[in-house]
Amino acid sequence: MPSIIGTKNASETFLQMQKKYGDLVYLKLGILPIVLVYGYKNVHQVLVDNGNKTKFRPRHILHFLKTLFPGKTGLIHSNGQEWVDIRRFTMVALKDFGVGKQSIEEKIQDEVGLLMELFSKQGKKPTDCSKMFPKATSNIISSIIFGSRFDFDDPEFNNLLGNIATLFKYAAAFRLENCFPILDKVNPFNKSKLAVEGRREIQKYIATRIESVRCSFDANNIRHFLDVYLEQEEKPDSKISDESLFITIADLYIAGTDTTSVTLQWSMLYMIKYPDVQKKCRNQILEVIGEDRQPVVKDKDNIPYVMATLQEVQRISTIAPLSVPHVAIEDVEIDGKIIPRDTIIIPHLMSVHLDPTVWDKPEEFRPERFLDKDGHFVKKEGFSAFSMGPRLCPGKQLAESELLLFFVSIIQRFNLTKGDDNDQLPMTGIQTGTTNQPQPFKICFIPR
Numbered sequence: 268m269p270s271i272i273g274t275k276n277a278s279e280t281f282l283q284m285q286k287k288y289g290d291l292v293y294l295k296l297g298i299l300p301i302v303l304v305y306g307y308k309n310v311h312q313v314l315v316d317n318g319n320k321t322k323f324r325p326r327h328i329l330h331f332l333k334t335l336f337p338g339k340t341g342l343i344h345s346n347g348q349e350w351v352d353i354r355r356f357t358m359v360a361l362k363d364f365g366v367g368k369q370s371i372e373e374k375i376q377d378e379v380g381l382l383m384e385l386f387s388k389q390g391k392k393p394t395d396c397s398k399m400f401p402k403a404t405s406n407i408i409s410s411i412i413f414g415s416r417f418d419f420d421d422p423e424f425n426n427l428l429g430n431i432a433t434l435f436k437y438a439a440a441f442r443l444e445n446c447f448p449i450l451d452k453v454n455p456f457n458k459s460k461l462a463v464e465g466r467r468e469i470q471k472y473i474a475t476r477i478e479s480v481r482c483s484f485d486a487n488n489i490r491h492f493l494d495v496y497l498e499q500e501e502k503p504d505s506k507i508s509d510e511s512l513f514i515t516i517a518d519l520y521i522a523g524t525d526t527t528s529v530t531l532q533w534s535m536l537y538m539i540k541y542p543d544v545q546k547k548c549r550n551q552i553l554e555v556i557g558e559d560r561q562p563v564v565k566d567k568d569n570i571p572y573v574m575a576t577l578q579e580v581q582r583i584s585t586i587a588p589l590s591v592p593h594v595a596i597e598d599v600e601i602d603g604k605i606i607p608r609d610t611i612i613i614p615h616l617m618s619v620h621l622d623p624t625v626w627d628k629p630e631e632f633r634p635e636r637f638l639d640k641d642g643h644f645v646k647k648e649g650f651s652a653f654s655m656g657p658r659l660c661p662g663k664q665l666a667e668s669e670l671l672l673f674f675v676s677i678i679q680r681f682n683l684t685k686g687d688d689n690d691q692l693p694m695t696g697i698q699t700g701t702t703n704q705p706q707p708f709k710i711c712f713i714p715r
């Protein structure tokens with residue numbers, strides 16, 4: 268048990284357990300009954316075939332969630348009718364504010380342009396891009412939520428990003444304080460507390476922004492998510508509560524920042540580790556889009572090798588390797604074995620991406636696996652970066668547009684090289700919380 272709780276790479280530790288104990292592993296960590304579900308077939312059976320019994324979050328079981336959300340829970344952690352209503356509402360609102368439309372594409376392009384300027388300014392200097400990508404991805408979700416972006420140097424913005432990073436770093440079901448809640452009282456300075464504080468700070472900030480737009484609110488001109496909140500306040504008998512919507516705003520802000528930026532960091536790491544793949548991507552981009560035209564989402568249909576590379580990066584890095592915990596509200600039968608109700612389910616998405624029954628030589632980085640014999644891009648059923656079933660990530664379309672436009676623009680404009688010829692570039696990640704992050708590395712953005 269200590270090896271799980273103190274681990275720097277939880278998904279890897281859990282993979283070792285799969286090798287030892289098989290594709291369904293039960294654990295009792297302190298007070299928590301947990302089942303780890305591995306491989307495409309099992310994860311699909313649990314999240315899709317039994318989605319009606321497993322689409323729930325363990326908010327009544329996890330100490331961390333009980334502390335954070337004594338009342339309503341927003342979107343990520345809610346259950347039942349609250350979740351159905353807020354999820355439907357959010358999907359519609361995301362569309363209203365441009366997701367899947369040209370307006371959001373233009374906002375992404377603007378952020379891409381500013382990030383390119385920042386990279387250009389670095390010259391040939393080795394750079395740590397982990398602090399740059401979150402600024403750009405966060406600004407896109409900021410446009411949807413606040414209707415405006417932040418300057419990259421804005422201290423308030425950097426504070427907000429620091430809180431999001433802390434939350435992602437320390438929020439995990441298997442943290443000691445969730446397994447033994449008494450420890451939360453004994454040691455008030457524990458890491459879970461930092462995650463809780465990080466989340467509270469983000470919510471505090473959103474509350475101040477709501478107050479700042481209140482005086483310019485006009486029900487006939489809804490400009491952004493904060494206006495949706497204010498509109499909601501005026502409908503006391505609506506199905507969606509103010510509190511739930513308020514927490515959802517924070518959910519979107521948090522979920523929409525680090526996930527996409529960590530994926531972009533991995534894509535950079537793979538491009539400097541595999542310069543031949545980088546070259547093939549660039550050749551296709553220059554052939555189809557050229558040197559000067561700004562890429563658009565529609566280009567995806569004509570750059571199959573680039574699309575295959577992006578999918579392969581997402582498969583092999585699996586930035587949310589243990590997804591977000593689910594819970595069974597009824598007994599679930601998987602291959603003759605029972606997952607008892609009230610068991611926390613951890614779907615091991617990384618194991619789905621390494622499943623040898625689905626992927627040929629899964630440990631290898633090989634974009635070609637997403638191409639057919641004629642070089643066309645093919646979607647693969649086993650691809651699960653955004654999870655599967657009723658809780659499938661609602662930000663998938665937005666994230667995919669961002670990944671495409673950032674990645675293509677960077678490869679179009681810069682040659683990417685290692686910070687130093689001797690850098691080893693380890694490809695194993697660090698996962699102490701939700702995301703699997705690359706180990707720190709330096710990269711040079713050399714203008715072409």
Ligand code: HEM
Nearest residue numbers: 343522523526527530587590591652653654658660662666
């Ligand atoms: C590459 C980027 C992203 C990845 C890999 C990713 C992955 C995931 C995963 C694995 C889940 C858990 C699904 C489950 O419980 O089974 C999730 C949930 C979620 N994601 Fe994303 N995500 C990404 C980007 C985004 C963005 C940009 C947004 C914001 C618009 C977002 C918003 C959410 C929300 C709100 C949930 C909770 C949904 C629910 O509980 O119903 N994600 N995501």
